[in-house]
Each structure stands twice: as structure tokens, then as C-alpha cells.
Amino acid sequence: MKASDLSVLIGVILIIVMLVIPLPGWILSIFILVNITLSLIVILIAMNTHEPLQFSVFPTLILLLTLFRLGLNVSTTRSILSEAQAGGVIDTFGSFVIGNNPLVGFVVFVILVIINFLVITKGSERVSEVAARFSLDAMPGKQMSVDADLNAGLISEKQAKERREKIEREADFHGSMDGASKFVKGDAIAGIIIVLMNILFGLIIGMVQMGIPFQEAVNTFVRLTVGDGLVSQIPALLVSTATGIVVTRAAGEGNLSNNVTRQLTQFPKLLYIAAGAVFLLGLTPINFFLTTIIATVLGFSGYMLQRAPEVSEVQAEEEEAADETAAMKAPENVVDLLSMDPIEFEFGYALIPLADANQGGDLLDRIIMIRRQLAIELGLVIPVVRIRDNIQLQPNEYRLKIKGNEVAKGELMLDHYLAMSPDMEDDPVDGIDTVEPAFGLPAKWITEDIKDEAELSGYTVVDPPSVVSTHITEVIKRHAHRLIGRQETKQLVDHLKENYPILAEEVTPDPLSIGDIQKVLAKLLKENVSIRNLPVIFETLADFSKLTNDTELLGEYARQALSSQITEQFVQEDRSIKVITVSGKVEKMIAENIQQTEHGNYLPMDPGSQQDVIRSLQEEAEKMTLHQDTVIVLCSPAIRMYLKQLVDRFLPQVVILSYNELEPDVDVKSMGVVNVA
Structure with a gap:
């Protein structure tokens, strides 16, 4: 164990010892000075942090310091009441403040306690409570902001993760500070009660048990009590002030001292006004010489501060010119140009309001929901969608690229609605003929004034953002197998290892590499089979990878293991499924032509x-x-893979299932037979 860890543990043990065992005065004096020193260090750190999380241990530290002070209070009270002395530090503090008048010293101490309790501690407690409430209320908005920046490509996945963790830690910190401020308040109240008890019972014990005269008892116990209260309240005051500084710190570029001096002096001309006002005060019976000096200092400060920006601007211009010269001479860095975004969404300038939040656009939020939806449906983390405008496109045109290749395009009319009807022949609604981009259905662009009429006529009316969101979703689904590479597969395997380490180790790196697993998963995604149930897939790979390393066959075994999932994907509510079967002649023909x-x-x-x-x-x-x-075609497991390969080039939308991929309780209804003459 490190020495720093041991020091904290020993410190906590010493606090417990102080509560139980009487300590001599010289040890108490050492602990009192340590308490004052720690409190001074705490307030200095609070003043020099740029943000609260830089002092994240502060709530716990408040508890430990409070417990330390209470332990000291118990020990000093025991010494004061039993021996009428508590070490040189307390005696010195009491004698210095009281002097020859115990009443004056007691009043000074009471004022200090009132300032600490009613002003600083009370204010810090309220600020901590409000900060905790606002921090928790702001968490969803901050999380959405991070997701929006991530989808816009402004930050990376790593940066987004760091920002989310920071948001969570900020909420935890402010919640902890809300609770820790209650310790500070309780410490102040306990200090007041302990002082009153020390004076009351000190006088009783001094006069009754020790036989000390009243005047001497008053001088002795009031001096010691005030000294004890001061050495306790001064650290408490410092920690309370540090609490207020930490919880009231807003976002800034520097520490407290930097921000205070910079912001108080950001308007130099106002110092001239203040200097004039102070000088006019000197014309009254107030000391003219003193006010003149203060006014002169203020005026000179304003003059110097007013000159400072001019010098800074000249230096900034010189540095900027030097940077530009260096940039022109530096060799061109073309490595960054080689990177390619997995998914890109480009649009013409007329569609900018679609993505601009200031104009009411919510495309970024919709893409966040699309990524979450596809993660649930497909079991794949979709990469960040890079969104940008492209002046080379038509104003109302958009297109979607996957790994640099255009895979879909369409047009939107932002001031219209898309109306789709099952029967376009009977067309009572006027509009601009078009095609729904996601599914290729005939549709019309209609104006808002006939929207209600179209809905009453049986049309499905959709707004432009929903049209493009649906199109993006369907395109990504169709090309999901192109988005899962070895890196993405490695991330899925690492995630699986967290809960199923033995299962993952049995499959990879031996007998299957990450590349082999990627091929199996891509095969499933290509046929719209979700890979979210990764444990079942890996169980299958663990069983059959010992028999074959053919990824196509392993994909077939994985499909059969996911039979309940595939069944639920295609079965109707009455547990029936309508299919086209394959004749025995066709199955035999395909089986005889398979070559290994x-x-x-x-x-x-x-x-x-x-x-x-x-x-x-x-x-x-x-x-x-x-x-x-x-359209679903049902065949035997032996030929399903080969029939899919054959059909995929001509009818890619046809679903090919095998008997082993359907649950036994499914009612299969044959709607036709594939046969040859």
C-alpha cells in the first residue's frame, strides 16, 4: 500500500482515538495547527481550480475535516473541563482575543460564529442545493447535445464518451456537495453548542469541584473556551468559504483570482468615474488627503488598463502573421485527406433548414434515434453519420453515401407533405407526382392546406423530415453488412467478453479469427437477421467451428440457432406463415450441382x-x-444457402428460409411451388 493511502487511513484512526482517549496539551496544539493548515490549503485549492471537477474529492474531504474538528472539540472540551487547560495554542488564542476583558472577547467570538453560520454556511448550503437540482435537470439536454455533436461529426466517439462521463461526474459532484454542505452547517451548530457548554459547565466545575473563585473561573474558562472556539471556527470559516467558492464557480478560462481581476477591470473607463466619485467625497469632511490618494490610484489604473489591449492587439497580430508564414512554409499534410467517413448524408442548400436547429430542424436528433433504433433491431452500432451541405447538388436534392459510394438519393419539398395511398388510380387529391424514396411507392407532394382532406381520403401523410429519416433508416438496414468490418467486430467481441468471457475465448482467436467472425455476422446482416443475440451466435460458432471453418456454413448453423428470432420476424399474429415451397425436383437439381x-x-x-x-x-x-x-420461399436446409445465392442476383428482396429456421408450432401455408418442366 502506498504511503499516501496509509496517511489517510492513519488520520482517520487518529480521529477515532481523539474521541475516546484523552490527549496531552502539546499533542492537541499540534493537531490544532494541522487543522488550520489543512483548511488554509483547501481554500487556496478552491480558489485556483478552473472547474469544480478538478476538486472532485472535496465533498468527502469536507466530511473528514468536519469529523477531525469535532474530534478536536471533544478532546479540548475534556481538557478544559477536567484540567482547566488545553495546550499553548488555545491559551494563546484566548488571551490574545480577550485581553483583559472576557466579555469583549466573548462578543467578538459570537460575531465570528454568526458570520460563519448565518452568512457563509447558510449561503453555501442554498447554492449547493440549487446547483445540484439544476445539474440533474440539465443532464438530459447535455447528453442530447453530445449525441448531436457526435452525429454531426464535430467530435469523435472517444470525445463523446469522455463528455458523457464528465456530465455524469458533474451531476454526482453537485449531488455530493448538496449533502456535504449539511455537514458544514451541522459543524457550525455543534461549535456554538460546545462553546456554551464549555462556559456553563466550566464555571460549575471550576467553582464547585476545583474551588476557584467566580472571577478567576470566569477569566480562566471564558479565555480557554473562546480560544478553543476560535481555533475551531477559523478552520470552519475557511472550509465554509471554500465550499461557497467551489459551488458558485461558473465556467471560466482561469482560476478565481484570474477571473476576478480580469472581469473587474474589463471596463477601464469606469475606473475614471469611480476615481472622480472618491475625489468628490474628499471635498466633504472626509479626509481629503486619503481620498485624493485613492482617486489617483484608480485613475492611473484605468489609464494603464486602457493601454494594455492596444499592446495585446499588436502582439496578437505579429504572432498571427508569424503563424501564417510558418504554415505557408510547412510541408503539406495530406494524410488527413485519406480518411473516409463510413456514412455521409449530403443535401442541397434548400434543405439546410432540415439540419439547422436554429431554424427548427431536428435531423440531428432524428439520426440519434435512428442509430439507437438500429442498434436495438440489428445489434450493430451504426457509425457516426457525417452531415454536410453540398452546393453541387440540386437545391432540394439529398444523397446518402456509404464508404464513399452513393447508395441512395432523393428530393424533398420542405413546404409540402408526402401523401401515399394504396390505390393511386382513384385519386381525389391534387399534388405533384413523385415516388416515396424508401420503398418506391407512388406518392404526391401536397400543400398543407389540403393535408386534412388527403388524410380523410385514406392517404398516409408524412412530413419531409420523417420521409428522409425513414429513407436513411431503410438504406442503412440494407447496407448494414457493409458497415461491419473487423474493427467493429472486435468491439462486439470485446463487449461480449465482459459478460461471457469463456464463450468468447472458446471461439476467438482460435479456431476463428476476427475476420472469420466478421464474415459470419455480415452474412446474417445481409439477409436482415439481427446479430443482437450475440451469445447464441457464439454458442453455435463454438460448437460447429471445430467441424468446419467455412464461414458460409457457419452462417447457416447460426441462422438455425436463431430460429425463434427468425420465426418471430416473419410469422403472422395467428402463428401462421405464407410461403412458396420448392419442389423435390428443383431441390434435387440444386443438390446434385453443388461442388465442394x-x-x-x-x-x-x-x-x-x-x-x-x-x-x-x-x-x-x-x-x-x-x-x-x-415474398418468402421455404426449402430444405441443405440447399437454402445455394438457392439464396442463385436468387439474390435477380430477386434480392425475396426471403429464403429453411425448415430448420421455423419453430415447430408455426402453421406453414403454401401459396405456390417452384418447379421446372
Whole structure:
């Protein structure tokens, strides 16, 4: 254990000892001086911190210092009442303040206690309470601000994490300070009670038990009590003042001394007015010589402060010119130009209000919600979406890029609403014909004055921010498999290790590398299967990676392990599912054409047979779209992967499931059969 740790532990033990064991006067004098020194150090630190969190241990320190003072009070009270002495420090303080008049000394002490209790301690307690309440109320807004900056690309993930932690620590600090201020208040009250008890019982013990005359008892016990009170109240006053300084510190660039001097002297001309007012006071019976000196000092200070900015501006211009010269001579740094944002959202200048919070735009907040929604649905942390305007686009145009490649685009009319109807042939609403960008449905841009009419006519009416948010969500879903790389996979594995360390170690780095796991997860995401249930996926990989390292097959095993999840994704409310089945002839054809190589299995079927299977599937899919939106094909587990590879190039929206991916209680309803002649 370090010496610093031991010193704190020994200090706490000594406090407990003071409460129980009588201490000689010379030891009490040492502890009293240590108490005053610690309190002085605390107030100096409070004055030189730039923000409260730099002194985050302060609430706990208040408790320890309060306990230390109370321990000293108990020990000194025991010495005063039992021996009529409490060490040289207390006796010196009492004699210096009281002098020859105990009553005057007692009054001075009472005034000091009133200042500490009613002014500083009471004010610090109230400020701590308000600061704690405001800090907790402001937490959601601060968190949203961090998320907005993160989505706008202004800060990195690491910076966002640090800022969130700082916000949490600020709330914890102010909450702790609210409680610690109660210790300060209780300490002040205890000091008053202890002083009154020392005087009262000191006089009784001195006259009754020790046989001291009344006048001598008054002089002795009042002197010692006032001395004891002073050596206790002075540190208490310093700590109370430090508490007030810490909790009233607003955001600033420097420490308290720097801020006070800079802000009090930021208007030099006002010092001339103050100098004139003080000089006029000297024309009254007030001391003319003294007021003249003060006025002269104020006027000279104003003159010097007024000159200072001019010198600073010249120096700043010279430094700026030197920096520009150095920048021009420095070699160009092109490394930063190589980085590429995973997701970029660009828009024309007419769509700037969509992202500008000052104009009511909430796109940043919507993207925050999109990232949270996709994290829940897909189990993947979507990278930060870089948002920027692009003057090369049409004013109302926007586009979405993934890893530098354009994957979607669209147009918005901010002063219109998008109206969609299941039956566009019967069209009672006038508008500008368009296509809903996310799903390709026919739609119209309508004005706000006919919005209610369109809704009554059965249209689904959506505002422009919701249109673009839905489009972004669907595009990211479709391309989620492109967003998960080895780095993202490593982050998911590290997160899994926190709760399932043995499971993660059994899978990676042996027998599967991070790259192998990334391929399995990308395969699942490509077919819109959520990877949020990562423990189940890793359990499957742990079982089957010992048999094969083919990531395509491992992906199939993972799909089967996620059968309940896949079932819930496609099954209807009555636990039934409408599918297109595959005939035995087609399954046999595909199974016979599978070829196994050292690099994996693939399906080299002849083009004619491929066209026959695709044509039959397309015909059945067109019939099925009349009954439901999602076309689902059900086949045996042995050919599911190869049938998906075959269909994906022509009908990527078709879902291919195997029998093992459906729960036994599902009622399968065949709506057609894929067959060939």
C-alpha cells in the first residue's frame, strides 16, 4: 500500500482515538495547527481550480475535516473541563482575543460564529442545493447535445464518451456537495453548542469541584473556551468559504483570482468615474488627503488598463502573421485527406433548414434515434453519420453515401407533405407526382392546406423530415453488412467478453479469427437477421467451428440457432406463415450441382436450368405479392444457402428460409411451388 493511502487511513484512526482517549496539551496544539493548515490549503485549492471537477474529492474531504474538528472539540472540551487547560495554542488564542476583558472577547467570538453560520454556511448550503437540482435537470439536454455533436461529426466517439462521463461526474459532484454542505452547517451548530457548554459547565466545575473563585473561573474558562472556539471556527470559516467558492464557480478560462481581476477591470473607463466619485467625497469632511490618494490610484489604473489591449492587439497580430508564414512554409499534410467517413448524408442548400436547429430542424436528433433504433433491431452500432451541405447538388436534392459510394438519393419539398395511398388510380387529391424514396411507392407532394382532406381520403401523410429519416433508416438496414468490418467486430467481441468471457475465448482467436467472425455476422446482416443475440451466435460458432471453418456454413448453423428470432420476424399474429415451397425436383437439381472445393462450396448450375428456376419463382412471387408484401420461399436446409445465392442476383428482396429456421408450432401455408418442366 502506498504511503499516501496509509496517511489517510492513519488520520482517520487518529480521529477515532481523539474521541475516546484523552490527549496531552502539546499533542492537541499540534493537531490544532494541522487543522488550520489543512483548511488554509483547501481554500487556496478552491480558489485556483478552473472547474469544480478538478476538486472532485472535496465533498468527502469536507466530511473528514468536519469529523477531525469535532474530534478536536471533544478532546479540548475534556481538557478544559477536567484540567482547566488545553495546550499553548488555545491559551494563546484566548488571551490574545480577550485581553483583559472576557466579555469583549466573548462578543467578538459570537460575531465570528454568526458570520460563519448565518452568512457563509447558510449561503453555501442554498447554492449547493440549487446547483445540484439544476445539474440533474440539465443532464438530459447535455447528453442530447453530445449525441448531436457526435452525429454531426464535430467530435469523435472517444470525445463523446469522455463528455458523457464528465456530465455524469458533474451531476454526482453537485449531488455530493448538496449533502456535504449539511455537514458544514451541522459543524457550525455543534461549535456554538460546545462553546456554551464549555462556559456553563466550566464555571460549575471550576467553582464547585476545583474551588476557584467566580472571577478567576470566569477569566480562566471564558479565555480557554473562546480560544478553543476560535481555533475551531477559523478552520470552519475557511472550509465554509471554500465550499461557497467551489459551488458558485461558473465556467471560466482561469482560476478565481484570474477571473476576478480580469472581469473587474474589463471596463477601464469606469475606473475614471469611480476615481472622480472618491475625489468628490474628499471635498466633504472626509479626509481629503486619503481620498485624493485613492482617486489617483484608480485613475492611473484605468489609464494603464486602457493601454494594455492596444499592446495585446499588436502582439496578437505579429504572432498571427508569424503563424501564417510558418504554415505557408510547412510541408503539406495530406494524410488527413485519406480518411473516409463510413456514412455521409449530403443535401442541397434548400434543405439546410432540415439540419439547422436554429431554424427548427431536428435531423440531428432524428439520426440519434435512428442509430439507437438500429442498434436495438440489428445489434450493430451504426457509425457516426457525417452531415454536410453540398452546393453541387440540386437545391432540394439529398444523397446518402456509404464508404464513399452513393447508395441512395432523393428530393424533398420542405413546404409540402408526402401523401401515399394504396390505390393511386382513384385519386381525389391534387399534388405533384413523385415516388416515396424508401420503398418506391407512388406518392404526391401536397400543400398543407389540403393535408386534412388527403388524410380523410385514406392517404398516409408524412412530413419531409420523417420521409428522409425513414429513407436513411431503410438504406442503412440494407447496407448494414457493409458497415461491419473487423474493427467493429472486435468491439462486439470485446463487449461480449465482459459478460461471457469463456464463450468468447472458446471461439476467438482460435479456431476463428476476427475476420472469420466478421464474415459470419455480415452474412446474417445481409439477409436482415439481427446479430443482437450475440451469445447464441457464439454458442453455435463454438460448437460447429471445430467441424468446419467455412464461414458460409457457419452462417447457416447460426441462422438455425436463431430460429425463434427468425420465426418471430416473419410469422403472422395467428402463428401462421405464407410461403412458396420448392419442389423435390428443383431441390434435387440444386443438390446434385453443388461442388465442394478447398475454398468453399458453390453452385455451378447451367444457365438454362438457372433461368427455369428463376422464371418459376418470379411467377409465383408475382402471385404472392397480391396477398402480402414479403415474398418468402421455404426449402430444405441443405440447399437454402445455394438457392439464396442463385436468387439474390435477380430477386434480392425475396426471403429464403429453411425448415430448420421455423419453430415447430408455426402453421406453414403454401401459396405456390417452384418447379421446372
